[in-house]
Protein backbone atom coordinates (compact mmCIF):
# COMPACT_ATOMS: atom_id res chain seq x y z
CA UNK A 708 0.00 0.00 0.00
CA UNK A 709 2.71 2.45 1.10
CA UNK A 710 4.89 1.32 -1.79
CA UNK A 711 1.99 1.95 -4.18
CA UNK A 712 1.51 5.44 -2.79
CA UNK A 713 5.23 6.17 -3.02
CA UNK A 714 5.31 4.96 -6.61
CA UNK A 715 2.31 7.17 -7.42
CA UNK A 716 3.98 10.17 -5.71
CA UNK A 717 7.20 9.61 -7.64
CA UNK A 718 5.21 9.32 -10.88
CA UNK A 719 3.53 12.69 -10.15
CA UNK A 720 6.86 14.37 -9.35
CA UNK A 721 8.38 12.81 -12.46
CA UNK A 722 5.50 14.03 -14.61
CA UNK A 723 5.83 17.61 -13.36
CA UNK A 724 9.48 17.73 -14.42
CA UNK A 725 8.61 17.33 -18.11
CA UNK A 726 6.81 20.06 -20.06
CA UNK A 727 3.14 19.05 -20.13
CA UNK A 728 1.44 18.55 -23.46
CA UNK A 729 -0.34 21.76 -24.50
CA UNK A 730 -4.10 22.01 -25.08
CA UNK A 731 -5.21 22.42 -28.68
CA UNK A 732 -7.19 25.22 -30.28
CA UNK A 733 -9.89 24.50 -32.87
CA UNK A 734 -11.43 27.37 -34.80
CA UNK A 735 -15.11 27.89 -33.86
CA UNK A 736 -16.17 31.11 -35.58
CA UNK A 737 -15.43 34.76 -36.32
CA UNK A 738 -17.91 37.24 -34.94
CA UNK A 739 -18.77 40.91 -35.43
CA UNK A 740 -20.71 42.31 -32.49
CA UNK A 741 -22.46 45.66 -32.90
CA UNK A 742 -23.24 47.93 -29.99
CA UNK A 743 -25.44 50.87 -29.21
CA UNK A 744 -24.02 53.96 -27.54
CA UNK A 745 -22.04 53.25 -24.37
CA UNK A 746 -23.37 54.60 -21.13
CA UNK A 747 -20.32 55.66 -19.14
CA UNK A 748 -20.90 55.11 -15.44
CA UNK A 749 -17.69 56.92 -14.56
CA UNK A 750 -14.51 56.11 -12.69
CA UNK A 751 -15.42 53.86 -9.78
CA UNK A 752 -12.98 52.57 -7.11
CA UNK A 753 -12.32 49.51 -9.31
CA UNK A 754 -12.15 51.23 -12.71
CA UNK A 755 -14.09 53.10 -15.37
CA UNK A 756 -17.36 51.23 -15.80
CA UNK A 757 -19.18 51.27 -19.12
CA UNK A 758 -22.51 49.73 -20.04
CA UNK A 759 -22.39 48.65 -23.70
CA UNK A 760 -25.70 47.35 -25.08
CA UNK A 761 -25.14 44.63 -27.69
CA UNK A 762 -27.79 45.03 -30.37
CA UNK A 763 -26.75 42.76 -33.21
CA UNK A 764 -24.03 41.21 -35.26
CA UNK A 765 -23.20 38.04 -37.08
CA UNK A 766 -20.88 35.08 -36.70
CA UNK A 767 -19.63 32.44 -39.08
CA UNK A 768 -17.61 29.24 -38.67
CA UNK A 769 -17.33 25.63 -39.81
CA UNK A 770 -19.86 24.23 -37.29
CA UNK A 771 -22.06 27.21 -36.42
CA UNK A 772 -23.14 30.47 -38.04
CA UNK A 773 -25.88 32.98 -37.44
CA UNK A 774 -26.68 36.29 -35.84
CA UNK A 775 -26.25 37.96 -32.50
CA UNK A 776 -29.64 38.92 -31.09
CA UNK A 777 -28.99 40.88 -27.91
CA UNK A 778 -26.76 41.22 -24.91
CA UNK A 779 -24.86 43.49 -22.59
CA UNK A 780 -21.22 44.18 -21.83
CA UNK A 781 -20.56 45.88 -18.49
CA UNK A 782 -16.77 45.97 -18.83
CA UNK A 783 -14.23 47.92 -16.83
CA UNK A 784 -11.25 49.97 -17.96
CA UNK A 785 -8.52 50.09 -15.31
CA UNK A 786 -6.15 52.97 -14.48
CA UNK A 787 -3.59 51.55 -16.96
CA UNK A 788 -6.17 51.64 -19.77
CA UNK A 789 -6.69 47.86 -19.90
CA UNK A 790 -10.25 46.88 -20.76
CA UNK A 791 -11.77 43.85 -19.03
CA UNK A 792 -14.91 42.78 -20.88
CA UNK A 793 -17.72 41.15 -18.93
CA UNK A 794 -20.57 40.27 -21.22
CA UNK A 795 -23.53 38.02 -21.81
CA UNK A 796 -25.15 37.78 -25.23
CA UNK A 797 -27.19 35.44 -27.43
CA UNK A 798 -26.12 33.73 -30.64
CA UNK A 799 -28.97 32.57 -32.85
CA UNK A 800 -27.78 29.92 -35.31
CA UNK A 801 -29.08 29.67 -38.88
CA UNK A 802 -30.94 26.48 -37.80
CA UNK A 803 -32.67 28.23 -34.93
CA UNK A 804 -30.62 27.34 -31.83
CA UNK A 805 -30.13 29.98 -29.15
CA UNK A 806 -26.76 29.92 -27.46
CA UNK A 807 -25.95 32.10 -24.46
CA UNK A 808 -22.35 33.27 -24.38
CA UNK A 809 -20.70 34.39 -21.17
CA UNK A 810 -17.54 36.31 -21.91
CA UNK A 811 -14.86 37.55 -19.54
CA UNK A 812 -11.25 38.49 -19.86
CA UNK A 813 -8.61 41.15 -19.94
CA UNK A 814 -7.96 42.63 -23.38
CA UNK A 815 -6.75 41.24 -25.69
CA UNK A 816 -7.49 37.82 -24.12
CA UNK A 817 -11.09 36.68 -23.73
CA UNK A 818 -12.56 33.44 -22.37
CA UNK A 819 -16.05 32.27 -23.38
CA UNK A 820 -18.51 29.75 -21.97
CA UNK A 821 -21.68 28.58 -23.69
CA UNK A 822 -25.13 27.48 -22.56
CA UNK A 823 -27.75 25.99 -24.83
CA UNK A 824 -30.70 23.62 -24.60
CA UNK A 825 -30.47 22.73 -28.30
CA UNK A 826 -29.45 19.08 -28.78
CA UNK A 827 -27.33 19.79 -31.87
CA UNK A 828 -25.14 22.19 -29.96
CA UNK A 829 -25.01 20.47 -26.54
CA UNK A 830 -21.27 19.87 -27.06
CA UNK A 831 -20.84 23.61 -26.49
CA UNK A 832 -22.11 23.33 -22.90
CA UNK A 833 -18.80 21.79 -21.78
CA UNK A 834 -16.61 23.73 -24.21
CA UNK A 835 -14.37 26.62 -23.28
CA UNK A 836 -13.67 29.24 -25.92
CA UNK A 837 -10.65 31.49 -26.24
CA UNK A 838 -10.99 34.64 -28.28
CA UNK A 839 -8.72 37.41 -29.41
CA UNK A 840 -9.67 40.56 -31.19
CA UNK A 841 -10.81 44.04 -30.35
CA UNK A 842 -12.75 47.10 -31.39
CA UNK A 843 -13.92 47.40 -35.00
CA UNK A 844 -15.89 50.06 -36.88
CA UNK A 845 -19.31 48.94 -35.62
CA UNK A 846 -18.36 47.37 -32.30
CA UNK A 847 -16.13 44.40 -31.59
CA UNK A 848 -14.68 41.69 -33.82
CA UNK A 849 -13.35 38.45 -32.39
CA UNK A 850 -11.94 35.15 -33.63
CA UNK A 851 -13.14 32.38 -31.32
CA UNK A 852 -11.34 29.07 -30.76
CA UNK A 853 -12.32 26.03 -28.76
CA UNK A 854 -9.74 25.07 -26.14
CA UNK A 855 -9.40 21.27 -25.85
CA UNK A 856 -7.32 19.54 -23.16
CA UNK A 857 -4.37 17.42 -24.32
CA UNK A 858 -5.44 13.86 -25.12
Ligand SMILES: *[C@@H]1O[C@H](CO)[C@@H](O)[C@H](O)[C@H]1NC(C)=O
Nearest residue numbers: 737738739764765766767848
Ligand atom coordinates in the same frame (compact mmCIF):
# COMPACT_ATOMS: atom_id res chain seq x y z
C1 LIG B 1 -17.16 40.98 -40.06
O1 LIG B 1 -16.92 42.23 -40.66
C2 LIG B 1 -15.88 42.19 -41.62
C3 LIG B 1 -15.61 43.60 -42.06
O2 LIG B 1 -16.79 44.24 -42.44
C4 LIG B 1 -16.33 41.27 -42.77
O3 LIG B 1 -15.30 41.18 -43.72
C5 LIG B 1 -16.62 39.89 -42.22
O4 LIG B 1 -17.12 39.05 -43.25
C6 LIG B 1 -17.62 39.96 -41.09
N1 LIG B 1 -17.75 38.65 -40.48
C7 LIG B 1 -18.93 38.13 -40.13
C8 LIG B 1 -18.87 36.77 -39.52
O5 LIG B 1 -19.97 38.72 -40.27
Ligand SMILES: *[C@@H]1O[C@H](CO)[C@@H](O)[C@H](O)[C@H]1NC(C)=O
Nearest residue numbers: 763764765773774775799801
Ligand atom coordinates in the same frame (compact mmCIF):
# COMPACT_ATOMS: atom_id res chain seq x y z
C1 LIG C 1 -28.76 37.99 -39.85
O1 LIG C 1 -27.86 39.00 -40.27
C2 LIG C 1 -27.83 39.14 -41.69
C3 LIG C 1 -26.67 40.08 -42.02
O2 LIG C 1 -26.60 41.13 -41.10
C4 LIG C 1 -29.17 39.61 -42.18
O3 LIG C 1 -29.15 39.74 -43.58
C5 LIG C 1 -30.22 38.60 -41.77
O4 LIG C 1 -31.50 39.07 -42.10
C6 LIG C 1 -30.16 38.31 -40.29
N1 LIG C 1 -31.04 37.21 -39.99
C7 LIG C 1 -31.89 37.23 -38.98
C8 LIG C 1 -32.69 35.98 -38.77
O5 LIG C 1 -32.02 38.20 -38.23
Ligand SMILES: *[C@@H]1O[C@H](CO)[C@@H](O)[C@H](O)[C@H]1NC(C)=O
Nearest residue numbers: 802803804824825826827828
Ligand atom coordinates in the same frame (compact mmCIF):
# COMPACT_ATOMS: atom_id res chain seq x y z
C1 LIG D 1 -30.12 18.57 -35.63
O1 LIG D 1 -29.43 18.32 -36.83
C2 LIG D 1 -29.99 17.29 -37.62
C3 LIG D 1 -29.07 17.00 -38.77
O2 LIG D 1 -28.69 18.20 -39.42
C4 LIG D 1 -31.39 17.72 -38.05
O3 LIG D 1 -31.98 16.71 -38.82
C5 LIG D 1 -32.23 17.99 -36.81
O4 LIG D 1 -33.49 18.49 -37.20
C6 LIG D 1 -31.55 18.97 -35.90
N1 LIG D 1 -32.26 19.06 -34.64
C7 LIG D 1 -32.91 20.13 -34.29
C8 LIG D 1 -33.57 20.06 -32.94
O5 LIG D 1 -32.94 21.14 -34.94
